[in-house]
Amino acid sequence: MLEIVRSGLWDTIQDRGRYGYRGIGVALSGAMDQEAFALANKLLENAPDAAALEVCQNGGVYLFNAPTYFVLCGPATEALLDDHSIAINTLYQAKKGSVLSVRRVVNGVYAYVAVKGGFDTDQKLKSRSMHPALYGVQKLKQGDQLPYRAYENLEIETDQPSISEVQQEPILEAIPGPEFHHLHPSIDFSALKFRLSDHNRMGYRLLPSVHLKRSTESIRSAAVFPGIVQLTPSGECIVLHRDAQVSGGYPRILIVTDESLNRLAQTKKGASLGMKWARGADL
Amino acid sequence: MKHKFNIYAMGQDTVTAEFDGVKPIQLKRIASHLKRFFDRDIDVLALNQSLTLFEKNCTARLDELHTFLSTLEVEEVLTPKCWELPVKYEGIDLDILAEKLKMTTEELIALHQSRTYTIEGFGFLPGFFYIGSLPKALQIPRKSTPALRVPKRSVAIAGTQTGIYPIESSGGWYVLGELAFDLFDPDEEPPVAIDIGDEVRFKAIDSAEFEQMRAQNLKGIQLQERLLCSR
Structure with missing residues (x-):
C-alpha cells in the first residue's frame, strides 16, 4: 500500500481513461497529461494502462508500506525521497517505510507517481480513473491506502528519456469544429492570443484577446469530448478536458489535438496561449 | 434510409450522424446496426436525433458509413420496453x-x-x-x-x-x-x-x-x- 500521509492539492488515481461508456453519459477521464503518464509506465515497463497517482501543483506526503520501484514523471518538480532530492523521469527504489514528499510542480501543473505494476485501486466500468460520479469523492484524502504489488530486485533497463521542454507560450493546434461558422469569418486564429483564466479537470477557460462572438445562436445539446472548444455567449472559449461531460449546448467552434491537451494541462493559470491550425486541418 | 441525415467527422475518432424525424427507438435500432457495421460493441451516444460514434479512426470510414446509412432500412414500428x-x-x-x-x-x-x-x-x-x-x-x-x-x-x-x-x-x-x-x-x-x-x-x-x-x-x-x- 501507498499511504497518503498528507494529501496534495488535488490527488487522484488516473489511467488512460474510461472507454466504452460515453453512450450512457460517462466521462472519458484519465490522466490530464497523457504523455507524462505514458512515459511513467514506459520507464517502469508497466502495461500502458497501469494506474498512477496524479498530483496537481502541490503534491502530498506518501508512505510506501512495501518495497517497490517508482518514477515521478511530468514537468520539473521538487520532490524528496526520505529527505533526498529526486529527479523526474528517473527510476528509484523505495523500501518498506520510505517516504515520498512531492512538494511543488515547478514548470507545469500535473505530475505522475507510478509504481511497478501500477496501483491496484477499485475499478469502475473497466477503469481506475477517479471521477466523482463513480467514486463519490473528488480526490484522495489523508489516510487513503493505494494497493500495489511489492517488488524487490528488479532488472529494469533505464534509458534516460529526452524530456520535451515546456513551451514558454504554448501554441495549441486545432481543427475547425462543427459550429466553426458561428465565428466571424475575418478572424485569423494564428494571430489570436488567449489568457488562461481558470481550469479544472473538466475544462479550461480561455479569454481571447479580441471579441469572438458572432451570433447568439445556441445549439441543441450535442455530443462533446475532450478537445472540443466551446464558445460561450459572453465570448469565452472553454476547452473541454479529460473529465468533460458527454454533451453540451454551446457552439463547438474548434477541436484541439490530444497533444495540445497535454500541453494545456501543464499551463498555469494566468498564462498566455496561442492557437494555430493543426497540420491537415481541412479548412 | 427514408430519413434524411447529415454525417460529419470531429477529428480522427468521432463521427456524428444527425437525422431528421427519427423516433428515439429508431435511433437505438440504427445504433445497433452500426455495431453490426463495425462488427463489435462500439460506443455510441444517442442525443437529440443524432448518433455520435466514439471509435478509434472511425473518420477514415466516413464515406462507407454514409453509404451504409443511406441503404439502411429502419422499421417504422418497434415495440419499446x-x-x-x-x-x-x-x-x-x-x-x-x-x-x-x-x-x-x-x-x-x-x-x-x-x-x-x-x-x-x-x-x-x-x-x-x-x-x-x-x-x-x-x-x-x-x-x-x-x-x-x-x-x-x-x-x-x-x-x-x-x-x-x-x-x-x-x-x-x-x-x-x-x-x-x-x-x-x-x-x-x-x-x-x-x-x-x-x-x-x-x-x-x-x-x-x-x-x-x-x-x-x-x-x-x-x-x-x-x-x-x-x-
Missing part, C-alpha cells in the same frame, strides 16, 4: 413550481403522471437521461440560477423534459420528488438498464412505500423486473 418509476413527490421546488405554473401541487403531481414518456437521450451526468415530452402546461425554462446541490435520485423538470439525477450535482431543473431506486450503478453490468427509446411512466408513492423500497435497495435484474410495466 416500458418502465414504471415510483416517485415520492415531495421535492423542494414543488410549491414554487406549482405557483409559477398557476396550478395546485396536487394538479402538478397528477399532470406529471398523466402520460407515458420516452427516453430521448443520455448526457450531462453518467446515467442521466432526457425523458420527454412534458404536457404543455408543465413546460418551463430551467431556473435562471442553478441550485448548487440537487440530491441524488431527484426527479426534476425543465423545458420539455424530465430528468433523474443519478448522483448529487448542481443543476437548474425544478425538483418534483425523489425516485425510490437507484437506476445507475457503476458496479452492475449494464450500469443502467433503461435505454433510449424505452417508455417511462411515473407513479406517486407515499412515504411508507418509499422507505420500504429504499430499504429493499434492489439492484440488477431484480430491479429491472420490479420496474418493468405490467402489460
Whole structure:
C-alpha cells in the first residue's frame, strides 16, 4: 500500500481513461497529461494502462508500506525521497517505510507517481480513473491506502528519456469544429492570443484577446469530448478536458489535438496561449 | 434510409450522424446496426436525433458509413420496453413550481403522471437521461440560477423534459420528488438498464412505500423486473 500521509492539492488515481461508456453519459477521464503518464509506465515497463497517482501543483506526503520501484514523471518538480532530492523521469527504489514528499510542480501543473505494476485501486466500468460520479469523492484524502504489488530486485533497463521542454507560450493546434461558422469569418486564429483564466479537470477557460462572438445562436445539446472548444455567449472559449461531460449546448467552434491537451494541462493559470491550425486541418 | 441525415467527422475518432424525424427507438435500432457495421460493441451516444460514434479512426470510414446509412432500412414500428418509476413527490421546488405554473401541487403531481414518456437521450451526468415530452402546461425554462446541490435520485423538470439525477450535482431543473431506486450503478453490468427509446411512466408513492423500497435497495435484474410495466 501507498499511504497518503498528507494529501496534495488535488490527488487522484488516473489511467488512460474510461472507454466504452460515453453512450450512457460517462466521462472519458484519465490522466490530464497523457504523455507524462505514458512515459511513467514506459520507464517502469508497466502495461500502458497501469494506474498512477496524479498530483496537481502541490503534491502530498506518501508512505510506501512495501518495497517497490517508482518514477515521478511530468514537468520539473521538487520532490524528496526520505529527505533526498529526486529527479523526474528517473527510476528509484523505495523500501518498506520510505517516504515520498512531492512538494511543488515547478514548470507545469500535473505530475505522475507510478509504481511497478501500477496501483491496484477499485475499478469502475473497466477503469481506475477517479471521477466523482463513480467514486463519490473528488480526490484522495489523508489516510487513503493505494494497493500495489511489492517488488524487490528488479532488472529494469533505464534509458534516460529526452524530456520535451515546456513551451514558454504554448501554441495549441486545432481543427475547425462543427459550429466553426458561428465565428466571424475575418478572424485569423494564428494571430489570436488567449489568457488562461481558470481550469479544472473538466475544462479550461480561455479569454481571447479580441471579441469572438458572432451570433447568439445556441445549439441543441450535442455530443462533446475532450478537445472540443466551446464558445460561450459572453465570448469565452472553454476547452473541454479529460473529465468533460458527454454533451453540451454551446457552439463547438474548434477541436484541439490530444497533444495540445497535454500541453494545456501543464499551463498555469494566468498564462498566455496561442492557437494555430493543426497540420491537415481541412479548412 | 427514408430519413434524411447529415454525417460529419470531429477529428480522427468521432463521427456524428444527425437525422431528421427519427423516433428515439429508431435511433437505438440504427445504433445497433452500426455495431453490426463495425462488427463489435462500439460506443455510441444517442442525443437529440443524432448518433455520435466514439471509435478509434472511425473518420477514415466516413464515406462507407454514409453509404451504409443511406441503404439502411429502419422499421417504422418497434415495440419499446416500458418502465414504471415510483416517485415520492415531495421535492423542494414543488410549491414554487406549482405557483409559477398557476396550478395546485396536487394538479402538478397528477399532470406529471398523466402520460407515458420516452427516453430521448443520455448526457450531462453518467446515467442521466432526457425523458420527454412534458404536457404543455408543465413546460418551463430551467431556473435562471442553478441550485448548487440537487440530491441524488431527484426527479426534476425543465423545458420539455424530465430528468433523474443519478448522483448529487448542481443543476437548474425544478425538483418534483425523489425516485425510490437507484437506476445507475457503476458496479452492475449494464450500469443502467433503461435505454433510449424505452417508455417511462411515473407513479406517486407515499412515504411508507418509499422507505420500504429504499430499504429493499434492489439492484440488477431484480430491479429491472420490479420496474418493468405490467402489460
